[in-house]
Amino acid sequence: IAKTIERYQKRVKETGINHTRENNSQQARDETYGLTKKIEQLEISKRKLLGKGIDACSIEELQQLENQLERGLSRIRAKKYQLLREEIEKLKEEERNLIKENKELKEKWRGMGAIVVASPSSTLSSAEVNTDSVDNMEVETGLFIGPPEPRQSKKLPL
Numbered sequence: 001i002a003k004t005i006e007r008y009q010k011r012v013k014e015t016g017i018n019h020t021r022e023n024n025s026q027q028a029r030d031e032t033y034g035l036t037k038k039i040e041q042l043e044i045s046k047r048k049l050l051g052k053g054i055d056a057c058s059i060e061e062l063q064q065l066e067n068q069l070e071r072g073l074s075r076i077r078a079k080k081y082q083l084l085r086e087e088i089e090k091l092k093e094e095e096r097n098l099i100k101e102n103k104e105l106k107e108k109w110r111g112m113g114a115i116v117v118a119s120p121s122s123t124l125s126s127a128e129v130n131t132d133s134v135d136n137m138e139v140e141t142g143l144f145i146g147p148p149e150p151r152q153s154k155k156l157p158l
Contacts, residue, residue, distance in 0.1 A: 047053045
């Protein structure tokens with residue numbers, strides 16, 4: 001009797017395992033079928049968004065498609081403008097840094113006495129440089145433009 005009970009319990013376990021395997025297999029098949037259907041629906045939706053296969057669509061479906069495209073376009077434009085604003089802010093910050101650096105260099109230049117090299121053989125002192133406006137600075141040089149004239153100097157902008 002003990003052997004019979006043992007065989008019975010062993011058989012029940014095997015049947016339970018087989019039943020569990022069958023349940024798992026059926027679940028996997030059902031899930032695969034569901035995912036396949038979902039992929040097909042997504043592919044159809046994708047084709048419609050690309051303007052393909054819309055001949056059979058009703059007016060309501062076309063209206064929904066148009067609304068979906070408009071919402072997507074709005075999100076795309078919002079992201080685009082956000083990126084442009086960030087880029088503008090970055091460029092403004094860079095501009096502020098360059099202006100600051102330019103001011104520092106102007107102050108340093110003014111503090112050095114403004115020695116400017118006009119040619120390899122001569123230098124000008126700060127007295128020879130017109131420093132009324134650093135932005136519109138002119139330097140007198142011994143260089144001539146055109147045919148040589150008797151000892152005239154031309155003012156050239158820096």
